[in-house]
Amino acid sequence: MSWHPQYRSSKFRHVFGKPASKENCYDSVPITRSVHDNHFCAVNPHFIAVVTECAGGGAFLVIPLHQTGKLDPHYPKVCGHRGNVLDVKWNPFDDFEIASCSEDATIKIWSIPKQLLTRNLTAYRKELVGHARRVGLVEWHPTAANILFSAGYDYKVMIWNLDTKESVITSPMSTISCHQDVILSMSFNTNGSLLATTCKDRKIRVIDPRAGTVLQEASYKGHRASKVLFLGNLKKLMSTGTSRWNNRQVALWDQDNLSVPLMEEDLDGSSGVLFPFYDADTSMLYVVGKGDGNIRYYEVSADKPHLSYLTEYRSYNPQKGIDPILVSLRPGSELLRPHPLPAERPIFNSMAPASPRLLNQTEKLAAEDGWRSSSLLEEKMPRWAAEHRLEEKKTWLTNGFDVFECPPPKTENELLQMFYRQQEEIRRLRELLTQREVQAKQLELEIKNLRMGSEQL
Secondary structure, X not given: OOOOOXXXXXXXXXXXXXXXXXXXXXXXXXXXXXXXXXXXXXEOOOEEEEEEOOOOOXXXXXXXXXXXXXXXXXXXXXXXXXXXXXXXXXXXXXXXXXXXXXXXXXXXXXXXXXXXXXXXXXXXXXXXXXXXXXXXXXXXXXXXOOEEEEEEOOOOEEEEEOOOOOOEEOOOOEEEOOOOOOEEEEXXXXXXXXXXXXXXXXXXXXXXXXXXXXXXXXXXXXXXXXEEEEOOOOOXXXXXXXXXXXXEEEEEEEOOEOOOOOEEEEEEOOOOOEEEEEEOOOOEEEEEEOOOOEEXXXXXXXXXXXXXXXXXXXXXXXXXXXXOOOOOOOOOHHHOOOOOOOOOOOOOOOOOOHHHHHHHHHHHHHHHOOOOOOHHHHHHOOHHHHHHHHHHHHOOEEOOEEOOOOOOOOOHHHHHHHHHHHHHHHHHHHHHHHHHHHHHHHHHHHHHHHHXXXXXX
């Protein structure tokens, strides 16, 4: 008889969670008390948005990621809805644009200024009016810019094109009307060609968003799904919900056959909604429950048993909204993504550690870009390269001042302006590096051609 070990080899077997220190947390943030089962928060490389309480309407906070610590009770809000805000989502193509939906049956698109908000933001960029009842979900298309999906309590999914000059859009690009009850969640596959939804009628649907037709529909009675998620390029769906005996449950599905789940696993008997989050780069699934104090980790594979439990993170504080922060795994990308400013209490009083760090990154990129090459190389470079170099030096001036020799900021607004200018400078340096790589390849080809020509002579 062959002996099979009881353990399973996994490179993520010892993944563990570590809570942030108090000075790196966001304290005294008034979170909404709405009972809608949504995330209530959204994050991007610059800001965290949190739905909050607001008298006489709906509002949410937009806080810079580096601004940790206790929040000012009079901190400015983004407000303009006449009802509670139910969902917020950042535009994946623009870090300074966010969409919000509300009980007032509208969706609003907001342009967040790069400076620190000094008063409430009430001027929206666009308003989408089309749903007959309150709007519970919004999702940006993952690959098509300025395409937004919204799901309302009128059982409809509306597709909006924001590439218009009108500030108020009253007619969506198309409407999907295949649901028989309230839509509970939406999820796109990697390229945005498929849309998966869960509905209060206990069905999971896979929809072609272009044609608005249902490609697959799950009518399995043993699992009442509340949330659904595409698992990257695995061609599988993960759903969370409850079993026949009201136990919380996760289920894995083949996106091409929703008749029976590939696997089911009961978790516990709690009542909070489970939110699944999948990291396609590491093939790890995180299951977080509303009101829970723990986060479960799983490893997902294309082969059976498909879902392997790793461990869980436990906390004494219950969760109300979930906010995953994604980090690029590309080598060298830590120089290109924005870094948080180290802050002491009170916030923004510590400028000295922040500015040299960002300037050191800029100088490092400049050194790698060849800005400090010797005069001998400058004499030997072609005329077009010298002219291009001169143009680069002219572009060192950002908004009329030299980013490398500017005086230190004295106020909070000046500090934030300096921070964003330096971020813009880093982005510009990134583009210059890409251009230099292309120019280097062109020079290599020219040298190769010259050598071949000299050999022939």
